[in-house]
Amino acid sequence: MRCYPRVSAPLFCLFLVTTVTSMLPAQQEVVIYDEAKVPQFTLPDPLVGPNGEKIETAEAWNSKQRPYLIQLFETQVYGKAPAAPGKISYKVTESSDEAFGGKARRRQVAIQLTDDPEGPVLNLLVYLPKTDKPVPTFLMLSFYGNATVTDDPAVMLPTSWLRDNKDKGISGHKASEKMRGTSSGRWPIETILDRGYGVATAYYGDIDPDFDDGFQNGIHPYFNAEGQTKPKADEWGSIAAWSWGMSRALDYLQESEEVDGEKVISLGHSRLGKTALWAGATDTRFAAVISNNSGCGGAALSRRRYGESVQKINKSFPHWFCDNFVQYSHNEDACPVDQHELIALIAPRPCLICSAEEDRWADPHGEFLSGHYASPVYELLGVEGMGVEKMPAINEPVLSRLGYVIRPGKHDVTTLDWQRYMDFADRHVTKAAD
Structure with missing residues (x-):
């Protein structure tokens, strides 16, 4: 069991403990909206390599750990995409x-x-x-x-x-x-x-129509190998x-x-917030990344099973992720990665995670915790992380380089959200680059 350097004692006791799977039924059907019912779990440390080695330098992160984590997310969560075309x-x-x-x-x-x-x-x-x-x-x-x-x-x-x-x-x-x-x-x-x-x-x-027909529509068939009818x-x-x-x-x-072109910000809401995060993680040309209410498969920790779980998202939207991700339905602890490591893959570029108080399906607390546990990677790379130990109050935005905001209201994009996006971009993309 590993304690991250910035984790406070209360957070350590609640979240970084030995996994107790008996607290969660084998077939979770009831949605968890009570922190007392969140199962105990152990998060993978983004700064521990595949052989247990500690990642202690920016060079080791960039040359070894970052490619390793990208490969895990590609093969186990989102799926490997084809290379960029030679010419647009x-x-x-x-x-x-x-x-x-x-x-x-x-x-x-x-x-x-x-x-x-x-x-x-x-x-x-x-x-x-x-x-x-x-x-x-x-x-x-x-x-x-x-x-x-x-x-x-x-x-x-x-x-x-x-x-x-x-x-x-x-x-x-x-x-x-x-x-x-x-x-x-x-x-x-x-x-x-x-x-x-x-x-x-x-x-x-x-790009790809948002319904499940076995990937016969949209972009996928154009990249199938000879004889292939759907992605592996x-x-x-x-x-x-x-x-x-x-x-x-x-x-x-x-x-x-x-x-x-050096100041283009990847931004998205809901399922497109998940998309913006993965785009920012895989394409380092994006100057910054902002996710809004991205939830399960986005900024929220999967191991919490709070709100929308891996089982529920796979059942409702089987086409969103690669087929390997299905094996982690009701089995989140077996997944070799969790979403704090997705946030870490954006480092050291600015990243803002945005939640809404009434959007419990997206697990605002789990979204905050992903940023919290990604902070050591930002700090290793010589920039500030989230800089706070506890989840901030409503309408008290944390606009550090790895930022977090929670506002009143529901699952939506509001004018207030855009004010926060632009305040964040002013601080970390435009003025910081001048």
Whole structure:
């Protein structure tokens, strides 16, 4: 049993103790929302190597431990994604310097994801403030397409499969004019532009539609080997595919002279918060990573089994992870990694973990603890970790390089959340780099 250097005695007693599996039924069906019912568990130490050796230098972390942990997450959790294409192919399909009454530039870009001209296309929407300098930019996938994030009539409707949603005017899995601006409450674009940031977004279904059909749709079939009909047990599920797609968007943003390619922030909410974390862990070109209400498979510790468990997420969304992850349903302690090590893989780059008080399904306390237990890696690499021993109170954000915020309310993205994202980026991405 290993005690991390920064763990307080109460946390040590509660969380870093010998595993007692008898406290948890073999087939957990009741959702745990009571801290007293959280089973005892032992977390793997991110600074202990595969042979038990202590990782004590940044060189050892970067050359040995980080690749080792990436390999474990690839083969046991998210699945291995294919290599980046040798050259990105894209076309600017629409452009204007008069968006939002003339205050912003709008670019719509079709990014070809494969060599097949009939293959999947990622349609990227970019808004940038008018300036002569390259702009730091938030990159965030959307759930229903670019036309939902704004009522701008010039934004193209998605053509990919959409989940039916009466409130958004979507039926028959097809887009309609009724969907314009229906998610704009989560996207205060003009406020973001006024703060000096760009916004880039694309529909995650352009990469891989979010339903389980054995990976016969989306990007996966284009990378199957001859005779292969679905990914192998250690190959990419949908989260890894969406993350891979975020990197393809970053390919374009780094080529754009209008975007500061060294200051692109990977951001996501809910399942796309999981996606943003994995994208940031695997692609070190992202300047910073922000997850919002990412929960199980994202920032929350799996071994806590609080709220959504590994069993429940695998049962409800079997396509999100690689098939190897199924073996850890009701068996979280057997997994060689936990989510604090995902956060550690982002080090030493800035990372902000955001929770909501009423979003117990996503386990806010477990999200905080992942940041807490990732802090020793940040410190080993010569930067500050979370810097607090206890979970902060509501609306008392910790905006250290490895930060944590919990706000009142439910599972959502709010204007207050965006204020925190930009405050964090001001401190660790823009001003820190000047």
